[in-house]
Amino acid sequence: MTTISLRENLIDLLRAIASIDKQLGYEKRAPIANVSDELICGWFDDLYRPNTKLFEAAFNSQERRELDRFNYFFEKCVESISNSSKLIDLQTSDEWKQIRSLANDTITKCGWDE
16 A cells, blocks of 8 residues: 555545445445444554554644544444444444544544545
8 A cells, every 4th residue: 555545545434434425325335335344444454553654654743643533532432333234323323423523523624625
């Protein structure tokens, strides 16, 4: 993975976490996928690797601080999120609403608004 692809993929994932419409679009494009798991695993297992040289090169210090702040909250809430395979269950949970809100805040603070 290149610095540019890591940056683009992580920002796209954060935008998906922040957007109900993007989540529903993902579910329509990949109906057999568990969107909840994909979003969560995409963040924790695939893209958020703050202690790597690639990550440090992909994001400036202010962006890394904002991503760390988001990750801290996401990590605290993720265990409380339902393990349901239904996207609607994820989207209606209070924890996910808070995560989406903070994802939107992170996007704004980093200037990644579309």
